[in-house]
Amino acid sequence: KRNQATSPLLRLPAELRMKIYDYVFDAGSISPKYETQDHRTWEYPRTNLSLIQACRQTWAETRLLPFTRNVFSGYSEHVIEMLCKNLTRSQANAISRVRLLVDAFAIYRDGKIPHSGLKPWIIVELSDLCMFEGLKELELVWFGSDIEPVQTELHKQVTEVLERSGRTDILLTVVPDPPPPPPTN
Secondary structure (H helix, E strand, O other), X not given: OHHHHHOHHHHOOHHHHHHHHHHHHOOOEEEEEEOOOOOEEEEXXXXXXOOOOOOHHXXXXXXXXXXXXXXXXXXXXXXXXXXXXXXXXXXXXHOOEEEEEEEHHHHEHHHOOOXXXXXXXXXXXXXXXXXXXXXXXXXXXXXXXXXXXXXXXXXXXXXHHHHHOOOOOOEEEEEEOOOOOOOOO
């Protein structure tokens, strides 16, 4: 009550506060950061998180916004593991968008494209990702081949994993990794 009366932020209408929160918590993409081999965190502006801890009301209004407003992005084997191990259930369920970087040798058996099927670990990790109730979009950034039939087959195989997990509501896209920019002289 005292905070609502004295805080200029909390005296604003809720709609305006939400616009401010959107600006504060929208980092665009959150990726794994490796501080040491055993210690991984997320690359995210930590100063933005201090608003969550300012008082009970800002905590209630903002605690899940870093998860709902951003895309969690990085190599599939790192991102999925970190999401499953380092987040509370409410944080994981608030995530709506994930972008995974994938390549043939990492996800296909023997690196053969795509006849041999997905490796068991990627099937398990994609199934784990399907448990995130708020997940709406999954983008696979495929590098190593921009051949359309390969991308189509990857889409088909991942769609099958999503369907077996009961998640036909997830929008799946497979896009080629953009080529590096041409050298400048």
